Amino acid sequence: MVLVKGGLAQPKQNNMTLKEIAQRLKEGNQIFLLSKQNQGDVSPEIRKETALHGQHPFATVICCSDSRVIPEDIFNVGIGELFVIRVAGNVASPSVLGSIEYAIHHLHTPLVLVLGHTHCGAVDAAIHHQKEGYVGELTKPIMEEIGNEQDEREASILNAIGQVDVIQEKLDCDGVDVVAALYDIETGEVQFLDENDPF
Numbered sequence: 605m606v607l608v609k610g611g612l613a614q615p616k617q618n619n620m621t622l623k624e625i626a627q628r629l630k631e632g633n634q635i636f637l638l639s640k641q642n643q644g645d646v647s648p649e650i651r652k653e654t655a656l657h658g659q660h661p662f663a664t665v666i667c668c669s670d671s672r673v674i675p676e677d678i679f680n681v682g683i684g685e686l687f688v689i690r691v692a693g694n695v696a697s698p699s700v701l702g703s704i705e706y707a708i709h710h711l712h713t714p715l716v717l718v719l720g721h722t723h724c725g726a727v728d729a730a731i732h733h734q735k736e737g738y739v740g741e742l743t744k745p746i747m748e749e750i751g752n753e754q755d756e757r758e759a760s761i762l763n764a765i766g767q768v769d770v771i772q773e774k775l776d777c778d779g780v781d782v783v784a785a786l787y788d789i790e791t792g793e794v795q796f797l798d799e800n801d802p803f
Contacts, residue, residue: 620714622714622715625663626796628662629663629794630796632644632678632679632680632681633678633679633680633792635680636677636678636680637791637793642680642681642682643680644676644677644682644685645682645683646683647682650683650684651683653684654683654684659684659687661684661686661687661707661713662685662686662713662714662715663686663715663716663717664687664688664704664708664713664715664716664717665686665687665689666689666690666691666696666700666771667688667690667694667718667719667720667787668690668691668693668694668719668724668726669690669691669692670692670789672789673719673721673789675688678719678787678792679794687703687707687713689703689707691742692725692726692742693724693726693727693730693742693746693763694718694719694763694767695742695745696745696767697745701774701775704775708775714779714780714781715780715781716780716781716782716783717782717783717784717785718764718768718771718783718785719784719785719787719794720767720785720787721760721786721787721788721789722756722757722788722789723756723789724760724763726739726743727746727756727760727763728756729746730743730746730750731750731753731756731759733747745767745770746759746763748766749762749766749767757786761786761797764786765784767784768784783796783797784796785797
């Protein structure tokens with residue numbers, strides 16, 4: 605991957621191996637750790653290009669709705685590079701599964717990344733067994749994944765790995781790698797979780 609003025613070169617989706625995708629995400633995260641703003645391409649040219657020729661994201665990212673978790677910034681990417689699905693607790697609900705299925709079969713993203721994060725409100729609600737209202741609909745699947753875990757960071761890791769399992773169980777992921785990672789909202793660092801890291 606080459607550095608260009610304004611950030612990293614825009615990857616070509618059809619030519620990237622999983623190793624190159626991982627390198628692109630890891631390099632982007634390193635740039636984010638040292639930057640005050642995203643250097644991804646959001647130019648009029650890329651807007652026109654993706655409007656005329658469609659989107660070709662190299663990865664699908666399922667992440668939390670938390671305002672502190674912004675995948676495009678975390679990985680230092682621009683328009684058209686990530687297909688991002690946001691839902692509190694990064695839960696693989698039926699509607700999220702539909703979005704992932706679209707990304708896999710229509711956009712042909714070779715990587716699906718479940719990005720959990722520290723200090724997650726939905727995970728905290730699950731730890732404290734909040735079952736009321738619509739929030740309860742989010743905490744139920746998280747509670748299934750975290751069991752009796754009381755440590756918030758470990759629970760977030762268990763939830764991210766558990767959502768990977770749900771995706772793999774419910775969807776045809778043949779030829780697609782589904783992995784989990786944890787974003788630390790204090791440091792900005794992304795930890796790819798070894799159990800699911802194919803890189």
